[in-house]
Amino acid sequence: MAARLNNCTTKVMVKFFLICLPAICLSFLAQANDLILQSKSATALNNVILYTDTSFTQHSNISYQSGTLFEIIGQSYLEHEDDAQNQKFKWFKVRAKDQREGWIFGDGLAVILPKDQVDPQLKKFHQQKVSFNSGFENSMMWIAAIQGRDNFHEQDFLNPPYKEFYLVITNPSGRSVHINYAGLSARGKNELRQFQLQDVTGDGIAEFILQRVTQPVASDLAYRSVEIFAIQAGTIAKIFSEEMNLTYGDDSPSPALHKFIEIEDQTIRVAYIDYVSNKKYSLPYDNDPISQTQERCLEYVTYTYQWNERQKQYQMIYEVTRTAPIAGTKKHGVIIQDKPKLSGKYICPINKTDRLKVIKHYEKTVLAQGKKKTIAYLYVLLPSGKAGYLPAHEIGFVESEHAALLNKYYLNPPLVKSNWKTTDNFLKILPGRATDTSQK
Numbered sequence: 001m002a003a004r005l006n007n008c009t010t011k012v013m014v015k016f017f018l019i020c021l022p023a024i025c026l027s028f029l030a031q032a033n034d035l036i037l038q039s040k041s042a043t044a045l046n047n048v049i050l051y052t053d054t055s056f057t058q059h060s061n062i063s064y065q066s067g068t069l070f071e072i073i074g075q076s077y078l079e080h081e082d083d084a085q086n087q088k089f090k091w092f093k094v095r096a097k098d099q100r101e102g103w104i105f106g107d108g109l110a111v112i113l114p115k116d117q118v119d120p121q122l123k124k125f126h127q128q129k130v131s132f133n134s135g136f137e138n139s140m141m142w143i144a145a146i147q148g149r150d151n152f153h154e155q156d157f158l159n160p161p162y163k164e165f166y167l168v169i170t171n172p173s174g175r176s177v178h179i180n181y182a183g184l185s186a187r188g189k190n191e192l193r194q195f196q197l198q199d200v201t202g203d204g205i206a207e208f209i210l211q212r213v214t215q216p217v218a219s220d221l222a223y224r225s226v227e228i229f230a231i232q233a234g235t236i237a238k239i240f241s242e243e244m245n246l247t248y249g250d251d252s253p254s255p256a257l258h259k260f261i262e263i264e265d266q267t268i269r270v271a272y273i274d275y276v277s278n279k280k281y282s283l284p285y286d287n288d289p290i291s292q293t294q295e296r297c298l299e300y301v302t303y304t305y306q307w308n309e310r311q312k313q314y315q316m317i318y319e320v321t322r323t324a325p326i327a328g329t330k331k332h333g334v335i336i337q338d339k340p341k342l343s344g345k346y347i348c349p350i351n352k353t354d355r356l357k358v359i360k361h362y363e364k365t366v367l368a369q370g371k372k373k374t375i376a377y378l379y380v381l382l383p384s385g386k387a388g389y390l391p392a393h394e395i396g397f398v399e400s401e402h403a404a405l406l407n408k409y410y411l412n413p414p415l416v417k418s419n420w421k422t423t424d425n426f427l428k429i430l431p432g433r434a435t436d437t438s439q440k
Contacts, residue, residue, distance in 0.1 A: 031097075031174070032069055032170055032171075032173075032174045033129075033140055035071050036112065036127055036170060037127055039112050039114065039127075040071050040072050040073075041069060041070070041071065041111075041144075042069075042070045042071075042072050042092060042094065042110060042111040042112065042144065043068065043069055043070070043109070043110050043144060043166075043168050043170070043176040043178060044064055044065065044066050044067060044068045044070070044104075044108060044109060045066060045108055045110055045146070045166070046066045046108050047063055047064070047065055047066055047108075048063065048064055048068070048104050048105075048109065049061075049062065049063050049104070050062040050063070050064065050094070050096070050100060050102035050103070050104060051091075051102055051103045052102055052103070053103060054076050054091040054103050055080075056083065062100065062102065064096060067175045067176045067177060067178075068096065068097075068175070069097065069170055069174040069175070069176055070092075070094035070095065070096055070109070071094060071095040072092055072093070072094060072111060072112075073093050073094065073095055073101070074092070074093030075090050075091065075092045075093065076090045076091040076092075078090070079106075079149060079156065080105070081151060082107055082151075086150070086151055087107065087148055087149065087150055087151050087162055088148050088159070089105060089107045089146070089147075089148035089149075090106045090148070091103045091104070091105055091106060092104055092106055092109055092111065106146060106147075106148060107146065107148065109146070110144035110145060110164070110166045110168065110178065111144055111145065111146075111147075112142055112143070112144050113126075113143050113144060113165075115127075117145075118143045119165070119182070119192055121192060121195050122143050122192075122195060125141050125143075125197070126141070126143045127140065127141075128140070128141050128142075129141075130169065132205055132206070132231045133203075133205050134231050134232060134233055134235075135171055135173075135175075136169055136177070136231050137171075137172075138171075138172055139169050139170055139171045139172070140169070140170045141167065141169050141170075142168050142170070143165070143166070143167060143168070144165075144166045144168050144178070145163055145164060145165045145166065146162075146163065146164040146166075147161070147162070147163050148161075148162045148163075149161055149162055150185055150186040152186070160185070160186045161184060161185075162184065162185045162186075163182075163183055163184040163185075164182075164183045165180070165181055165182040165183060166178040166179065166180055166181065167179045167181055167208070169236075177231065177234075177235055177236040178236065179208060179210070181195070181212065182212070186217065187216060187217055188214065188215050188216040188217045188219075189215050190212055190213070190214045190215075191212065191213045191215070192210065192211075192212055193211045193212060193213045193224065194209075194210070194211035194425070194427055195208075195210055196209045196429055197209070198429060198432045200228065200264070200265065200266065200268075200307070200429075200432055201230065201239070201266060201307045202265060202266045202307065202309070203309070205230075205231070207228050207229065207230045207239070208229040209226070209228050209263065209429060210226070210227050210228075211225070211226050211244075211427045212224070212225055212227070220418035221245065221251070221252075221253060221418065223243070223244075223245050224243075224244040224245060224426070225241065225242065225243050225244055226240070226241070226261050226263075226427055227240065227241045227242075228240035228241075228263075228314075230312075232312060237312070239313055239314060240268065240305070240314045242261060242268075242270065243259075244258040244259045244261065244426060244427075245257075245258060245259075246258060246259060246272055246273075247275075248275055248296060248417060249276070249277055249296065252417035253417055253420055254274075254275040254296075254417075255273075255275070255361070255405075255406055255409040255410070255413075255420065256272055256273040256274075256275070256402045256405065256406065257405065257420070257421075257422060257424075258426040259271070260272060260401040260402065260426050260428070261427050261428070262428045262429075263427070263428070263429045264429075264430035264432065266306060266307040267304055267305065267307070268304065268305040268306075269302065269303075269304045270301075270303050270304070270305075271300070271301065271302045271400070271401050272300075272301055272401075273298055273299070273300055273301075273325055273402050274298070274299045274300075274301045274322075275296035275297070275298060275361065276297050277292065277296065277297070278292070278295065278297055280297075281297040281299070282299065282322055283297075283299060283322060283323070283324055283359075285357070285359050285381055285387075286359075287359050288360070288387070290340070291362075294363055294364055295360055295361060295362040295363070296361050297359060297360045297361075298324070298325050298359065298360065298361060299322045299323070299325075300322070300323045300324065300325045300400060301320060301321070301322050302320075302321045303316055303318060303319075303321065304316070304317055304318050305317065324357035324358060324359060324381070325357070325358040325397060326355055326356065326357065326358070326397070326398055326399045326400070327355075327356045327358050327378070327380065327395045327396060327397045327398060328352070328353075328355060328356060328396060329350050329351075329352050329354070329394060329396075330394060330395065330396055331352065331394070332352050333349060334349065334350045334390060334394050334395070335347070335348065335349045335350070335390070336348060336350060336380065336382070336386070336387070336388030336389060337388050337390070338388055338389070339389060340362040340364075340377035340379070340389040344388075344389060347386055348382075348384075348386055348388075350382060350390075354383055355383065356380040356381065357381040358378055358379075358380055358397070359378075359379045359380060359387065360378065360379035361376060361377075361378060361379075361392070362376065362378070362379065362389065363375065363376040363377070372415055373415065374413040374414065374415050375391070376391075376392040376393075376410055376413045377389045377390065377391060377392055378390060378395060378410075380395070392410035392413070393411050395410075405422060405424060408422075
C-alpha cells in the first residue's frame with residue numbers, strides 16, 4: 001500500500017514538473033529578455049569567478065562558464081589593475097540566474113552598450129528578437145563591450161583606452177554566444193566595415209558576414225578581411241575566412257589593393273590582379289626582365305569555394321586559375337616600343353580593337369618641373385604575337401573586377417604607394433534566400 005502510494009506521489013510530482021516546465025522556461029526567457037531590453041545585461045566571455053569584493057585577495061571557488069548571462073547591479077568607481085598589471089578594468093557587481101550576487105572583474109565580462117554607442121551598422125540588430133537553430137531559437141541579439149585601459153603610466157589619463165566590441169546572441173535559457181567584431185588598443189584598432197545577416201549555406205538559417213579593417217599603430221597599411229560565422233551545435237563557428245590585402249611584394253599596397261570577394265548562395269568567388277616578381281611569374285609569356293625592384297608581372301587570379309553541408313565548411317572546388325589581364329587602347333595611333341622610356345624604339349602601332357594581354361608593370365621616379373613624379377609603363381602582348389611597352393595611361397583594363405580601379409591608378413600613379421587608397425567596396429553579397437532570423 002505504501003509503495004503504491006509513493007509511486008502515485010512520484011507520478012503526480014513528475015506530471016506537475018512537466019506542466020510547470022514550460023512556465024519555468026518562459027520565465028527564464030522573460031528574465032533574460034528583460035535584462036537585455038533594460039540595458040542591464042552582461043555575458044561572460046570565458047570562465048569567470050564571482051568574488052565577494054573588488055579585489056583578488058579573498059579566495060573564491062564560485063565560477064561560471066563562458067556564455068553565462070548576468071544582471072549588472074553596480075560597478076566600481078575606479079579601474080583596477082589585472083593580475084598581470086598590463087591593463088586596468090572596472091569591477092562589476094552582478095546577479096546570476098541562481099540569484100547569487102558578487103563581483104566579477106571587467107576583463108572577462110562584456111557589458112551591454114547604451115544605444116547611442118552602438119555602431120550605426122548594428123543599431124537595427126541591437127536588443128532585437130532573432131531565431132537561429134541549435135538551441136538559439138527565440139533568442140535576443142545585442143551589442144556589448146569590454147572597456148578599460150592599457151596600463152603604461154601611473155596617471156590614468158595618459159593610458160590609452162582598451163576596448164573590445166561583441167555581437168551577442170542570448171537564448172531562452174540565458175546562455176550566450178558572441179562574436180568579437182571590433183576593438184581598440186595601444187597596438188592599433190580593428191573596425192567593422194560591413195555586416196550582414198544572410199543565409200549563404202542554404203539551410204534556411206542566417207549566417208553572420210563580417211568585413212573588418214585592422215589598422216596596426218606602426219603600419220600605414222589597413223588590413224581587410226572577410227569572415228563568415230554560423231551557429232553550429234550550440235556555439236559560434238567560423239566557417240570562412242579570407243584575407244583581402246594585396247601587396248607589391250615589399251609590404252606596400254599593390255595597385256589592385258584588395259581581393260574582390262563575391263558571396264552568393266552556397267558559393268564564394270575570389271578574384272584579383274596579382275603583382276608578382278619576374279621569378280614567380282607563372283604564365284607562358286616572355287616578361288622581358290629589367291629590374292627586380294621597378295617591375296612586377298601581372299596575373300588575373302580567380303578561385304571558387306562551395307559550401308559542403310556534410311562537413312559544415314567551405315571547400316575550394318576548382319584549382320586556382322591564373323591568366324593574363326586584358327586591356328585595350330583608349331585611342332587610335334598608340335605604338336608599342338622596345339624599352340620603357342621615351343627614347344625607346346618603335347615596334348608597331350596597336351589597333352583600337354585589339355585585345356591586349358598585360359604582362360608586366362614597370363615604374364620609375366623622375367624629376368618633372370622640380371618635383372618627383374612616378375611614371376608607369378605596361379608591357380603588353382598583341383594578338384599578332386608582338387610585345388612591347390607603352391605608357392600605362394594610354395590603355396584601359398577590361399573584363400576584370402579591378403578594371404576601373406587600375407585605370408584610375410595608372411592615370412596618376414602615386415609617388416608613395418601607401419598613399420594609394422580607395423573607398424571602393426571589394427565585398428559583394430548577392431541577394432540570398434529569405435530566412436526567419438528576425439522576429440517581430
